[in-house]
Amino acid sequence: MTAVLSTRVKIAGALLLLPVTASVVQLARFQIWPSQEREVLYSSPFPITRHIETPRGRVFDRNGHLLAGNLSHFRVYLDNCQNYLWAEETLVSGDNEEPPVTMARILAEFMQATGVTVNIPGVTQSLQELDRGLRDQTQGRQRLRTCTLAVDVVDVGGQAQAIPLWLDESQEMRLRVAQGELPDANGAYRYNPVLSDLRTEAWFARDYPEGSLASEVVGYSRQSGDRPGDRSENGVVRFYLETGDWGVESYYNEILQGAREDILWTVVPVEITRNMDRAQPPADLLLTIDREIQAEAETLLRERIEASDASRGSILVLAPQTGEILAMADYPPADLSEAESFEEVFHTKGRLPNDPQGQVTSLSVGAPYEPGSIFKVLTMAAGLDSGTVSPDSIFLDDGYFEYGGVVVHNWTARPFGAQDMTGCMQNSINTCLAWVASRLGPELFYDYMDRFWIGRASGVDLPERSGDLRRPGDLDWTDSTLATNAFGQGVSVTPLQIAVAISAVANDGVMMIPHVVRSIVRPNGVVQPVRPVALNQPISARTANTLNEMLARSLEIEQSAALVPGYRVAGKTGTADIPPYVNTKTVASFVGWGPVDDPQVLILIRIDEPTSEGDQQFGSVTAAPLFAKLAPRVFAILGIPPDQVRQQLAAAP
Amino acid sequence: MNTPGRPRSSGVRVRAYKEAPWRVQTRALAIGLVAVLGLAATLSLFIFTGAQAAEAGLQVQRLIGERDTLLRKIEAQQVNLARLNSVSWYYQKAADLGFEAKDPREMTFIQVPASAEPTPSYLGPSRILYTGEGVSLAPAYRETLLEWVVRSLRGGGQP
Numbered sequence A: 001m002t003a004v005l006s007t008r009v010k011i012a013g014a015l016l017l018l019p020v021t022a023s024v025v026q027l028a029r030f031q032i033w034p035s036q037e038r039e040v041l042y043s044s045p046f047p048i049t050r051h052i053e054t055p056r057g058r059v060f061d062r063n064g065h066l067l068a069g070n071l072s073h074f075r076v077y078l079d080n081c082q083n084y085l086w087a088e089e090t091l092v093s094g095d096n097e098e099p100p101v102t103m104a105r106i107l108a109e110f111m112q113a114t115g116v117t118v119n120i121p122g123v124t125q126s127l128q129e130l131d132r133g134l135r136d137q138t139q140g141r142q143r144l145r146t147c148t149l150a151v152d153v154v155d156v157g158g159q160a161q162a163i164p165l166w167l168d169e170s171q172e173m174r175l176r177v178a179q180g181e182l183p184d185a186n187g188a189y190r191y192n193p194v195l196s197d198l199r200t201e202a203w204f205a206r207d208y209p210e211g212s213l214a215s216e217v218v219g220y221s222r223q224s225g226d227r228p229g230d231r232s233e234n235g236v237v238r239f240y241l242e243t244g245d246w247g248v249e250s251y252y253n254e255i256l257q258g259a260r261e262d263i264l265w266t267v268v269p270v271e272i273t274r275n276m277d278r279a280q281p282p283a284d285l286l287l288t289i290d291r292e293i294q295a296e297a298e299t300l301l302r303e304r305i306e307a308s309d310a311s312r313g314s315i316l317v318l319a320p321q322t323g324e325i326l327a328m329a330d331y332p333p334a335d336l337s338e339a340e341s342f343e344e345v346f347h348t349k350g351r352l353p354n355d356p357q358g359q360v361t362s363l364s365v366g367a368p369y370e371p372g373s374i375f376k377v378l379t380m381a382a383g384l385d386s387g388t389v390s391p392d393s394i395f396l397d398d399g400y401f402e403y404g405g406v407v408v409h410n411w412t413a414r415p416f417g418a419q420d421m422t423g424c425m426q427n428s429i430n431t432c433l434a435w436v437a438s439r440l441g442p443e444l445f446y447d448y449m450d451r452f453w454i455g456r457a458s459g460v461d462l463p464e465r466s467g468d469l470r471r472p473g474d475l476d477w478t479d480s481t482l483a484t485n486a487f488g489q490g491v492s493v494t495p496l497q498i499a500v501a502i503s504a505v506a507n508d509g510v511m512m513i514p515h516v517v518r519s520i521v522r523p524n525g526v527v528q529p530v531r532p533v534a535l536n537q538p539i540s541a542r543t544a545n546t547l548n549e550m551l552a553r554s555l556e557i558e559q560s561a562a563l564v565p566g567y568r569v570a571g572k573t574g575t576a577d578i579p580p581y582v583n584t585k586t587v588a589s590f591v592g593w594g595p596v597d598d599p600q601v602l603i604l605i606r607i608d609e610p611t612s613e614g615d616q617q618f619g620s621v622t623a624a625p626l627f628a629k630l631a632p633r634v635f636a637i638l639g640i641p642p643d644q645v646r647q648q649l650a651a652a653p
Numbered sequence B: 001m002n003t004p005g006r007p008r009s010s011g012v013r014v015r016a017y018k019e020a021p022w023r024v025q026t027r028a029l030a031i032g033l034v035a036v037l038g039l040a041a042t043l044s045l046f047i048f049t050g051a052q053a054a055e056a057g058l059q060v061q062r063l064i065g066e067r068d069t070l071l072r073k074i075e076a077q078q079v080n081l082a083r084l085n086s087v088s089w090y091y092q093k094a095a096d097l098g099f100e101a102k103d104p105r106e107m108t109f110i111q112v113p114a115s116a117e118p119t120p121s122y123l124g125p126s127r128i129l130y131t132g133e134g135v136s137l138a139p140a141y142r143e144t145l146l147e148w149v150v151r152s153l154r155g156g157g158q159p
Helices: A002-031 A081-090 A103-114 A120-137 A169-178 A247-251 A269-277 A291-307 A339-350 A372-386 A421-426 A430-451 A479-485 A495-506 A541-558 A619-638 A643-651 B021-084 B087-096 B145-153
Strands: A048-053 A066-078 A150-156 A159-164 A198-207 A220-223 A231-233 A236-239 A242-246 A260-265 A284-287 A312-319 A324-331 A394-397 A400-403 A406-409 A417-420 A517-521 A527-529 A534-536 A570-577 A586-594 A601-608
Touching: A002 B021, A066 A103, A066 A169, A066 B021, A081 A103, A081 A120, A103 A120, A103 A169, A120 A150, A120 A159, A169 A198, A198 A220, A198 B021, A220 A247, A220 A339, A242 A247, A291 A312, A291 A324, A291 A601, A291 A619, A291 B087, A312 A495, A312 A619, A324 A619, A372 A421, A372 A430, A372 A495, A372 A541, A372 A570, A372 A586, A372 A619, A394 A430, A400 A430, A400 A479, A406 A430, A406 A479, A417 A421, A421 A430, A421 A541, A430 A479, A495 A541, A495 A570, A495 A586, A495 A601, A541 A570, A570 A619, A586 A619, A601 A619
Parallel strands: none
Antiparallel strands: A048 A260, A066 A198, A150 A159, A220 A242, A231 A236, A284 A517, A312 A324, A312 A601, A394 A417, A400 A406, A517 A527, A570 A586, A586 A601
16 A cells, blocks of 8 residues: 555656656756747847937928928948958858858848948948957957948048948838838838848938028038047947037027937836936027018029129118018028038138138128228218208218318219208218218217127127227227228128118117027927017117108109119118229128118118129119019018008008 | 543644655645745746836837837928928929019008917927837846856846
């Protein structure tokens, strides 16, 4: 009985031990001798370095049309790179055998799948050298596990520099189709095992859907690898900060710049969230620019420049009552989709006789020039406001005026005879304005120029370069400087500076701080509007209104080409020589505003170096007609009816 | 035969026979099996919970990846939409259709009392961060016991 029981117990024990033994064996198989399937897990890199980023803040025009946004492009990595580099060095295919999966074969099939051209020998060699260097550094303990693919490797200053490989969305899609992740056009999945270790990583890239429209205001955001915060990986820039080069992209870079940093990516979601909290999204900008006014200005400017064979030009459209810049057009414009063309464009805009290598991104805020006769508006404003002259004051023009040892002449050889102040402005008589300045005296004249903010930056929210105004006491100031300053010689201003100064005449004597950003949309959705702020009040409202009327009448008496049918406008032409006065080239300009009884728009036009054929070197011939074309378009876009309609609407009950 | 005069010793069990060895073995085996099963159940619980956490983590990573992909697409679509609605496109289209700029004097203006300035139609700000796609597994979910021991001995520890 006992023997029988003992046997049964042994059998039961053995039976019970069997599953336990099987479990242990299975555990051992899993835990000590991993199966081939589990080898796949070994290729999963850990900890993996990934980047987190926010898109750069968007830029819109005043009506919400996108001017700067973000697209995605993709960097390409090859995992298990060391295996393919090893295969490249050691394996050769035999006859009638499938070629081994080498680095060159992967790159060749990658090119075929995506349509991207890669310098296969150059890139392969570069990666081999990197791998060799890593092995030498670590005495063979480490190899290049993940490779960053490049398009080519070039020699820069004796050092090999990789050109980053970026795929656009369609190319990345084609790669995923080739990898069997997405179906092809026929709905079939095609798996190419050679490409299985390729993976992509998405990065944001700035894009400007309107092309060159308002490019000098919007600016450009450049990606490069040589700035603080950038670093390189396998010879390819891995982590860069996108930085604004000019325009609002530069001025508001701090709030537009998205967060971008690398993190160690783990399976624990909590850790990811903690990392992501470090980077706050940027803000969006809503500009004061109206894209339709901007487009009209750019089109008309281009036509005029081409017709007058001029070298460059700009148009500034300003709302004098708020300081909002509605349009700022330059010619030639910078096409934001062609970064390689910038240098030539900036050179065209910046080249001057005394600065042949000059580079200017924006004529309106970065290129001071001698304004010529449009500066007379400020001299006359000072004369009227100080009581030195009145509209009825008479000046007897002999064709010349001597002051401070120099003789001032008019733009025409003939004298204009007796003229009141309106006549002086209408005929743009240099001698008359020199006379007004001489009566003001240096102290009062320059005091008024200070009030008009001449020689000082206007405070616009763009990278700005101010013009110069020499004052008594300066080394190169003489008495004659006062006489020439009176009609805009010997003084330099940017188009924006002179426009803001003259806007006081159109705005009851008050200059507003010019600005291009209307509001800032914070990441939390809060909209911060930019409120209009007065810069200064250089003249009284009475003086402003008087001069406003004088300049409107002068255009009407002259039957100026700047007159706008249906609207009463005021303005002044300008024709300035270009220092150092070595040729006969001029800058033709016109500043005008309207409607005169309620000026809502001020337009300043500057045309550099127009041809002298048909007297086109004069502002009255080149710039004034352009104002007459542009102003009604601006009035129409802004919904400003002609004077008669406006008066009828105002009188209606 | 009874011996009424002798009291029984308290607390001491007296057996009249020796316990059979098979019963001792069976009991030992049962106790051992219960211990093994208990240990296995506990380990299973840990493994099950751990696996669920890992799976959830992977799922979260995948969802983040999907969300980011969608948000990238939205961002790109916004740019593409703006390109299709660019002012140059409108000008070209207007020219193709034979439209010309109207002289303001020929326009009909209507005064609308208390008309508000047009509200910009831009979308709200981007509040979400974008990350790359892909997932990653911690070594704890993919290494063998032997590897874990070796790594621990080398001072690697759990990352």
